[in-house]
Amino acid sequence: MTSAETGRKLSWDHNSAPTSDTASSNNSSIDANTKSSLSSVTGSNSAKTSLSGKMSDLNMDGTKVSVGAKSSGRLESCESVKSSSVSRASTSSGVSDSNESFTSSISFNSGNNKPHKSNDKRWEAIQAVKHRDGAMGLSHFKLLKRLGCGDIGSVYLAELRASNCYFAMKVMDKGSLASRKKLLRAQTEREILALLDHPFLPTLYTHFETEKFSCLVMEFCTGGDLHALRQRQPGKHFTEAAARFYASEVLMALEYLHMMGVVYRDLKPENVLVREDGHIMLSDFDLSLRCVVSPTLVRSSWSDTDPSRRIPAYCITPSCVEPSCVTPACIQPACVQPSCFVPRMILSRTKKSKPEKPKMSRMKSDVHHQVSPLPELIAEPTAARSMSFVGTHEYLAPEIIKGEGHGSAVDWWTFGIFLYELLHGKTPFKGTGNRATLFNVVGQPLKFPETSGVSFAARDLIRGLLVKEPMHRLAFKRGAAEIKQHPFFEGVNWALIRCTTPPDIPKPFELELSHSRKEAKEVKEAPPPPQPKVETPPPVEKKVVETAASDVPNSSSGGSYLDFDFF
Numbered sequence: 397m398t399s400a401e402t403g404r405k406l407s408w409d410h411n412s413a414p415t416s417d418t419a420s421s422n423n424s425s426i427d428a429n430t431k432s433s434l435s436s437v438t439g440s441n442s443a444k445t446s447l448s449g450k451m452s453d454l455n456m457d458g459t460k461v462s463v464g465a466k467s468s469g470r471l472e473s474c475e476s477v478k479s480s481s482v483s484r485a486s487t488s489s490g491v492s493d494s495n496e497s498f499t500s501s502i503s504f505n506s507g508n509n510k511p512h513k514s515n516d517k518r519w520e521a522i523q524a525v526k527h528r529d530g531a532m533g534l535s536h537f538k539l540l541k542r543l544g545c546g547d548i549g550s551v552y553l554a555e556l557r558a559s560n561c562y563f564a565m566k567v568m569d570k571g572s573l574a575s576r577k578k579l580l581r582a583q584t585e586r587e588i589l590a591l592l593d594h595p596f597l598p599t600l601y602t603h604f605e606t607e608k609f610s611c612l613v614m615e616f617c618t619g620g621d622l623h624a625l626r627q628r629q630p631g632k633h634f635t636e637a638a639a640r641f642y643a644s645e646v647l648m649a650l651e652y653l654h655m656m657g658v659v660y661r662d663l664k665p666e667n668v669l670v671r672e673d674g675h676i677m678l679s680d681f682d683l684s685l686r687c688v689v690s691p692t693l694v695r696s697s698w699s700d701t702d703p704s705r706r707i708p709a710y711c712i713t714p715s716c717v718e719p720s721c722v723t724p725a726c727i728q729p730a731c732v733q734p735s736c737f738v739p740r741m742i743l744s745r746t747k748k749s750k751p752e753k754p755k756m757s758r759m760k761s762d763v764h765h766q767v768s769p770l771p772e773l774i775a776e777p778t779a780a781r782s783m784s785f786v787g788t789h790e791y792l793a794p795e796i797i798k799g800e801g802h803g804s805a806v807d808w809w810t811f812g813i814f815l816y817e818l819l820h821g822k823t824p825f826k827g828t829g830n831r832a833t834l835f836n837v838v839g840q841p842l843k844f845p846e847t848s849g850v851s852f853a854a855r856d857l858i859r860g861l862l863v864k865e866p867m868h869r870l871a872f873k874r875g876a877a878e879i880k881q882h883p884f885f886e887g888v889n890w891a892l893i894r895c896t897t898p899p900d901i902p903k904p905f906e907l908e909l910s911h912s913r914k915e916a917k918e919v920k921e922a923p924p925p926p927q928p929k930v931e932t933p934p935p936v937e938k939k940v941v942e943t944a945a946s947d948v949p950n951s952s953s954g955g956s957y958l959d960f961d962f963f
């Protein structure tokens with residue numbers, strides 16, 4: 397789902413002049429009255445200063461604005477949305493959007509270190525081509541149809557020739573990225589994708605560049621997104637069981653991202669794609685924040701009462717000292733993993749213990765050890781701070797709107813909005829326009845629909861997540877571990893969540909493809925450049941992602957796919 401379709405997304409860095417592509421056309425900046433009334437909503441002088449000083453650049457109608465952030469004492473992260481060379485120079489990566497070529501990435505990992513891909517035939521097919529031809533290029537793929545268009549590129553369904561392997565290929569026009577100062581966003585997304593190796597996050601199979609385009613070859617999700625799926629539910633909301641399923645998987649993905657030093661910042665149903673098997677995949681990392689992470693083992697699986705048994709169950713690497721260091725080499729996925737993927741450990745008896753007949757108490761004790769809680773590893777990047785204004789209006793955390801600086805807690809706020817929307821079919825603070833929405837987020841108390849059939853546990857969890865003060869928000873300190881323990885998730889088998897039957901299995905991919913092939917025609921033109929985001933949010937119904945026949949570019953020669961030869 398593009399933000400052009402949803403009108404819900406924006407990005408904005410405080411303290412700088414807007415970029416020309418978006419902000420220069422901004423005629424609807426917040427006015428003085430709005431500033432003062434927003435300040436009164438926040439009720440603090442600091443907020444007042446912050447709002448009057450920073451809100452003026454914000455297009456309240458939803459235009460995506462991307463402006464460089466100045467370095468601050470608290471800024472410890474590598475932003476995905478900055479555009480100015482000033483801000484880049486202040487980070488340890490030393491990458492300047494305007495000066496750095498797109499191909500010279502920082503710590504870019506080729507993606508070979510992906511233990512979960514060992515049985516993936518698409519992975520093997522790509523590796524085989526690389527081995528055979530040395531490098532990959534457009535000529536290795538057939539474009540079948542356009543799946544969607546985002547702010548920095550268009551995504552195509554692509555087939556690796558003669559392999560029967562399908563991928564989602566994000567094609568970005570480098571000239572357009574450069575002129576719109578979005579090279580760094582694209583680079584950050586690419587770097588984050590290269591880090592990931594998790595069942596609920598996209599796999600970057602390969603990346604290559606042509607003279608004109610930068611192409612990311614990712615896993616293709618056949619099931620559309622959760623926003624579209626929600627629209628098809630009775631009452632346009634999910635049942636509690638279905639919402640629990642999707643929220644559980646999203647939670648695991650966020651947990652992993654935080655462990656990898658990534659604050660996602662753009663959670664919304666449109667960005668949660670549904671895989672062929674009905675499990676989810678979080679997508680779209682161009683607004684994400686990369687930061688320093690310092691994983692800490694707070695509780696091992698061994699008995700806490702016996703110090704000799706307190707052996708950490710994890711290999712924990714030292715924290716990274718600079719954003720560019722957040723790579724698999726620094727925090728190896730195989731080494732530091734979300735607790736769901738770590739097998740439970742059964743204690744062996746100490747050497748000194750005499751053999752004796754099993755007693756009831758001993759048996760209970762052993763059973764206790766065998767089923768004792770999983771080790772708890774906290775990898776919440778609580779020190780991360782950003783001053784950027786990024787996200788989607790209805791999902792923005794209050795601290796982002798107030799310009800107070802924000803960290804990983806914004807993901808727990810958006811997780812609360814996300815759960816609310818799945819269960820109620822709408823977000824809790826939506827106003828008549830974007831400006832009203834922002835006022836509501838900052839100043840209005842959380843309310844549930846009077847007729848809400850949602851359980852007390854669900855509402856309690858949402859209340860805990862939608863605490864306006866980030867330090868008092870659920871999961872602020874211990875991250876996903878805190879949320880997993882909430883009664884709403886009681887009964888969720890975190891270790892085997894991938895084996896849970898999803899609430900909805902998408903229609904088989906082949907049917908959709910044959911349909912699209914009938915309608916798709918070969919073209920002799922390059923794909924259209926990325927569309928800028930629209931300013932006015934369309935009605936909710938328009939947010940549904942449907943790849944219609946009109947998405948397929950026009951043709952002149954009547955083939956069955958969009959051939960890369962024409963790029």
Ligand SMILES: Nc1ncnc2c1ncn2[C@@H]1O[C@H](COP(=O)(O)OP(=O)(O)OP(=O)(O)O)[C@@H](O)[C@H]1O
Binds near residue numbers: 548614
């Ligand atoms: N892996 C994928 N599998 C299937 N469809 C995808 C995949 N990735 C993206 N899409 C589709 O392509 C569309 C464009 O994706 P993209 O991430 O470029 O843009 P976006 O979600 O609008 O975000 P942004 O504007 O920040 O780039 C999405 O809305 C989605 O429908």
